[in-house]
Amino acid sequence: MLLSSLLGLGWLSTARAVTVYGQIPFGQTSALASASSTSGGPVPTGTTSTLLAAYDETILNPPTPPNDQNLRFTLNLAATNASVPNLSIMQHGSFYGFSIEMSVVTQIMGKNSSHIQVPFLNLMAQIQQRAGSVHIRMGGNTQDFAVLVDNVDGGHATTKEKSDPKNPTLTPAVLYTKELFYLAANISSLVNVRWYLGIPFNDTNWRLQIAEYGQAILGDHLIGLQGGNEPDYYLSHNHRIEPYGPFEYFGEFGDLVKAVQDNPNIPIKNMLIGPSLASGPWMPADLWKTPYIDTYKDYLNAITMEHYPSNNCFVQYNVGSYVDPQETFPSFLTHQSALDLVGIYIETSNIARGLSKPFIMFETNSATCGGLPGISDSFGAGLWALDYGLTMAATNFSHALLHVGGQNVYYNPFTAPPTNQSAFNQWTIGAIYYSVIIVSEIFGKSNVSQIVDTSNNGLLTPSYAIYDNGALDKVALFNFMDDPSGAHDIVGTITVNGGQVPPQVYVKYFLASSVSVKKNLTWAGQTFGNKFEVDGRPKGDLSITTIKCDQAANNCIVPVKAPAFALVFLNDPTTATSADAPVVTFETTALTKTVNTVTIDPSVLATSNGQSGKERSKLGSTSSGSANAAEGLRALIPGVSVLLAMLLGAGVVLTSLAR
Ligand SMILES: *[C@@H]1O[C@H](CO)[C@@H](O)[C@H](O)[C@H]1NC(C)=O
Ligand SMILES: *[C@@H]1O[C@H](CO)[C@@H](O)[C@H](O)[C@H]1NC(C)=O
Ligand SMILES: *[C@@H]1O[C@H](CO)[C@@H](O)[C@H](O)[C@H]1NC(C)=O
Ligand SMILES: *[C@@H]1O[C@H](CO)[C@@H](O)[C@H](O)[C@H]1NC(C)=O
Numbered sequence: 208m209l210l211s212s213l214l215g216l217g218w219l220s221t222a223r224a225v226t227v228y229g230q231i232p233f234g235q236t237s238a239l240a241s242a243s244s245t246s247g248g249p250v251p252t253g254t255t256s257t258l259l260a261a262y263d264e265t266i267l268n269p270p271t272p273p274n275d276q277n278l279r280f281t282l283n284l285a286a287t288n289a290s291v292p293n294l295s296i297m298q299h300g301s302f303y304g305f306s307i308e309m310s311v312v313t314q315i316m317g318k319n320s321s322h323i324q325v326p327f328l329n330l331m332a333q334i335q336q337r338a339g340s341v342h343i344r345m346g347g348n349t350q351d352f353a354v355l356v357d358n359v360d361g362g363h364a365t366t367k368e369k370s371d372p373k374n375p376t377l378t379p380a381v382l383y384t385k386e387l388f389y390l391a392a393n394i395s396s397l398v399n400v401r402w403y404l405g406i407p408f409n410d411t412n413w414r415l416q417i418a419e420y421g422q423a424i425l426g427d428h429l430i431g432l433q434g435g436n437e438p439d440y441y442l443s444h445n446h447r448i449e450p451y452g453p454f455e456y457f458g459e460f461g462d463l464v465k466a467v468q469d470n471p472n473i474p475i476k477n478m479l480i481g482p483s484l485a486s487g488p489w490m491p492a493d494l495w496k497t498p499y500i501d502t503y504k505d506y507l508n509a510i511t512m513e514h515y516p517s518n519n520c521f522v523q524y525n526v527g528s529y530v531d532p533q534e535t536f537p538s539f540l541t542h543q544s545a546l547d548l549v550g551i552y553i554e555t556s557n558i559a560r561g562l563s564k565p566f567i568m569f570e571t572n573s574a575t576c577g578g579l580p581g582i583s584d585s586f587g588a589g590l591w592a593l594d595y596g597l598t599m600a601a602t603n604f605s606h607a608l609l610h611v612g613g614q615n616v617y618y619n620p621f622t623a624p625p626t627n628q629s630a631f632n633q634w635t636i637g638a639i640y641y642s643v644i645i646v647s648e649i650f651g652k653s654n655v656s657q658i659v660d661t662s663n664n665g666l667l668t669p670s671y672a673i674y675d676n677g678a679l680d681k682v683a684l685f686n687f688m689d690d691p692s693g694a695h696d697i698v699g700t701i702t703v704n705g706g707q708v709p710p711q712v713y714v715k716y717f718l719a720s721s722v723s724v725k726k727n728l729t730w731a732g733q734t735f736g737n738k739f740e741v742d743g744r745p746k747g748d749l750s751i752t753t754i755k756c757d758q759a760a761n762n763c764i765v766p767v768k769a770p771a772f773a774l775v776f777l778n779d780p781t782t783a784t785s786a787d788a789p790v791v792t793f794e795t796t797a798l799t800k801t802v803n804t805v806t807i808d809p810s811v812l813a814t815s816n817g818q819s820g821k822e823r824s825k826l827g828s829t830s831s832g833s834a835n836a837a838e839g840l841r842a843l844i845p846g847v848s849v850l851l852a853m854l855l856g857a858g859v860v861l862t863s864l865a866r
């Protein structure tokens with residue numbers, strides 16, 4: 208049990224108006240989706256319609272499962288990777304990462320290098336523990352108009368320039384300072400985050416400071432510089448004038464390559480990434496008709512694309528046609544969604560592999576223009592993102608980055624509280640954050656994991672086999688159907704071809720009561736909490752189901768509820784992790800110079816396994832609802848006393864780590 212659950216910080220929030228800036232919509236140029244709302248604290252009292260999208264409570268009806276579904280199937284899996292058709296390239300636990308819209312960086316990551324969001328660090332530390340590192344792109348539509356300035360109000364790393372009221376469709380520029388790089392560098396000194404940045408590409412008067420300071424300040428933690436973000440939309444977004452097609456983008460990219468070559472402050476010339484098409488107006492094949500690859504391959508260190516399967520642009524910006532969430536929901540709850548998403552990239556995947564370069568889905572999520580209510584944050588979306596990620600991995604994508612916006616989108620993997628009043632444990636995560644955690648666990652830290660799609664029982668029950676270091680190591684089983692009666696629970700039988708099943712297998716389940724719900728999600732028995740309850744650490748006891756196999760018959764029989772996901776480990780997963788480093792978690796030992804400073808003596812924690820009553824009352828006496836109380840609950844780094852939590856059995860040992 209961890210500290211946060213003892214603090215009871217519900218009193219911290221008071222109702223307060225907030226203005227929220229959105230991502231630039233697909234199909235039009237306005238970036239400013241301004242919404243005014245009030246937040247009433249951990250459990251907002253407003254009706255659903257007054258809630259910001261990230262806290263929306265729409266619950267859709269789950270699709271009716273088919274009557275003729277085969278509920279039992281057998282996977283006969285090769286014992287080794289020697290001759291498995293369609294087996295993937297070597298994958299990394301960092302397969303899934305995040306794409307954080309530049310305009311929300313300060314909301315999510317921290318105001319500046321000395322004010323870092325503790326829950327964000329915790330959420331990233333969970334991935335690092337499983338994968339070794341986390342890949343994050345800071346960018347999105349707002350990167351193309353970003354401008355480096357000396358200072359912004361409050362010493363923050365970014366701010367948004369007011370758009371001209373006479374011209375509301377003008378994209379407001381993100382202003383950023385060198386603090387942006389120091390913020391990222393300080394985060395990387397605490398959790399192994401590796402960064403992608405984007406060079407502004409709105410015109411060819413190149414503003415290359417992001418490349419200069421990115422390389423100088425982030426060093427090895429900078430892993431790519433994007434050149435162009437969804438250039439196939441530049442024309443329809445009015446960011447270019449006619450003619451603008453693949454050849455014009457090809458030409459501009461060459462201009463960027465030359466500008467980087469000529470700039471002595473960008474020592475590493477070959478870390479550009481592109482073309483990041485949205486596969487909207489142009490398809491990848493349209494660009495491959497230009498000599499893009501042959502001309503720029505020595506300057507590119509990854510091939511990228513960006514794509515979303517659906518959109519909510521009609522509702523958000525009155526563009527396109529209405530997408531009905533209830534009617535659309537079933538299309539997310541089938542393996543067909545993942546197959547369709549990767550289908551258009553097979554050629555590009557082969558091109559990247561031919562060049563020995565990573566192929567990255569650089570920005571994706573369930574639906575552009577903010578996601579779809581009832582879908583994007585449901586358990587169903589969690590299953591969808593998991594299946595999509597594994598299908599991308601099986602198709603030789605190397606990474607995929609799930610997009611993160613502000614509070615006015617439905618699809619966030621994680622959302623900071625709506626006001627700067629709110630406390631550290633009032634974050635919200637979406638079901639797709641669990642998908643990231645699970646994928647990081649599937650590929651782990653070995654760097655020699657391979658995956659193959661073994662689906663053989665229809666589109667509602669996909670499955671995968673995972674090889675590690677040449678040997679069959681894990682099996683992933685999905686049940687997209689929804690039936691609380693149990694009549695659509697499935698049973699997967701695993702047999703090993705050219706070897707024998709182990710005496711037992713260890714199963715971790717990803718569970719919720721329905722594909723529609725947003726509450727009570729668990730992964731191996733643990734939850735990160737419902738909305739406004741998240742501090743970035745899992746709660747509850749780890750629960751791993753052990754299933755005895757029949758070695759004489761060479762099979763293991765694994766049940767999977769409707770709905771659920773099961774990860775079957777052929778080797779004991781707890782022995783693997785006990786050898787690994789413990790998760791570093793960041794407590795709220797916080798530190799401001801105000802009277803409201805809350806400090807927690809690590810020695811008390813070490814012995815009491817939690818917060819003492821005395822300190823709780825001290826916390827309770829900090830001025831409820833005041834800005835300083837809220838600030839006091841954010842760890843400020845450096846100077847923070849970071850607590851290293853080692854989960855040893857049921858006990859929690861906390862020791863202080865001087866910084
Ligand atoms: C390999 O993948 C291709 C493309 O998805 C598919 O057509 C083919 O059937 C697969 N081969 C096997 C043996 O599964
Ligand atoms: C992925 O790469 C492997 C080689 O590592 C290859 O055998 C396989 O066909 C590729 N899959 C696809 C879908 O291109
Ligand atoms: C590109 O963006 C910069 C910074 O926002 C702006 O000053 C410049 O006018 C833009 N260029 C075009 C062609 O819009
Ligand atoms: C960083 O942001 C915090 C919180 O807004 C602010 O108090 C502090 O002054 C800023 N730091 C600098 C160096 O401006």
Ligand SMILES: *[C@@H]1O[C@H](CO)[C@@H](O)[C@H](O)[C@H]1NC(C)=O
Pocket residue numbers: 320321389390392393396
């Ligand atoms: C953290 O940020 C400060 C600026 O506030 C910078 O001087 C320092 O080098 C950064 N630390 C790391 C490890 O990047």
Ligand SMILES: *[C@@H]1O[C@H](CO)[C@@H](O)[C@H](O)[C@H]1NC(C)=O
Pocket residue numbers: 339652653654
């Ligand atoms: C896996 O790759 C990462 C990043 O390239 C590297 O830091 C790590 O040491 C590698 N791990 C192993 C076990 O080789």
Ligand SMILES: *[C@@H]1O[C@H](CO)[C@@H](O)[C@H](O)[C@H]1NC(C)=O
Pocket residue numbers: 288289290294655657675676677678
């Ligand atoms: C099987 O795995 C081993 C160890 O990771 C690797 O060296 C080998 O290339 C893999 N074989 C195939 C066919 O992917």
Ligand SMILES: *[C@@H]1O[C@H](CO)[C@@H](O)[C@H](O)[C@H]1NC(C)=O
Pocket residue numbers: 720724725726727
């Ligand atoms: C979540 O769990 C609580 C407590 O067990 C229960 O009352 C509630 O009905 C559950 N909600 C959902 C959507 O599963």
Ligand SMILES: *[C@@H]1O[C@H](CO)[C@@H](O)[C@H](O)[C@H]1NC(C)=O
Pocket residue numbers: 361627628834
């Ligand atoms: C919240 O943050 C905004 C922008 O940084 C600032 O102007 C405002 O004063 C802050 N409000 C409180 C209550 O701290």
